[in-house]
Amino acid sequence: MVKIGEKPEGVEGQGFFATSLDKVIGLARANSLWPLPFATSCCGIEFMATMGSNYDLARFGSERLSFSPRQADLLMVMGTIAKKMGPVLKQVYDQMAEPKWVLSVGACASSGGIFDTYSVLQGIDRIIPVDVYVPGCPPRPEQIIEGVMKIQELVKNESLRRRHSEEYKRMLESYNLT
């Protein structure tokens, strides 16, 4: 059965429907996120299951994986990020066009996980901003889907002006991104 996105709040009459541009665009974006899978280890395997037919992320409009950051909306970081990989991840994030969101999947990406050691980055939020964290080692595909749905919620409700705000710019600057 095809399920159509719920219509946003608005004024309805015979032959017309009026709502704000924010909400329409949010709705469209939320249901057509193109994820960039940045899978480096075991959590990436769970992601493969999430994309597979049992769980099927396509149901949420995300079946089109983008392997180029330039066409991706959602960076999904799944796995251990070594410190040496850090600059690469940062560059990938930098190459994505606004608006962009980041989902950190698993204990490793979120905090370094069990790899509390000299070679591993202790959480990707040390180098790039993260929107949603998915806990678990590894999280089950249901949890990853929950994370994507949380991102969809953020996307739906984001103001079109947010990414032009001073606050957002300051946040990027704090990560040395501009």
Next chain:
Amino acid sequence: MTNNQHQQVLDALQQRFGADLGSVSEPYGLLTVEIPATRILDVLDFLKNHEQLRLDFLTDLCAVHYPEDPGREIAVVYHLHSMVHNIRLRLKAFLPISNPEIASATKLYSAANWMERETYDFYGVLFTNHPDLRRILNMDSMDYFPLRKEYALEDETRNDKDDRFFGR
């Protein structure tokens, strides 16, 4: 490897280097000989080109840190293998941590190049005359040698750990 071969290797080494040889042991059946760090190239060259031994393959090169052994803190370990006669041998050379310098084996074994870079990366052993001695696995900006025991294994930038839960 048979005891015969062990004896053969030992005899050859003793004949050539005599009193320079250090302790000899056979942990898990692998002949292990300690040699002075200054003679490493002589010993490797001799073993590689010896008619009956022909230890022509460098299986591994690594280091160990023994902080409680002053003056001999860093052991550089060489694993050699003879593809011709199937003989294996382990050599150990000890260095003081204040001056961990030893000659590079890259002239004899090309394989030593990356192994020595790795050993430098993790233990700070300086291989003299190495063509390109820089870090290989860790970040170039790293400013210490992480497998030396004076450094904590845990990442020092982590701040979400409550010591109470780790028995500290």
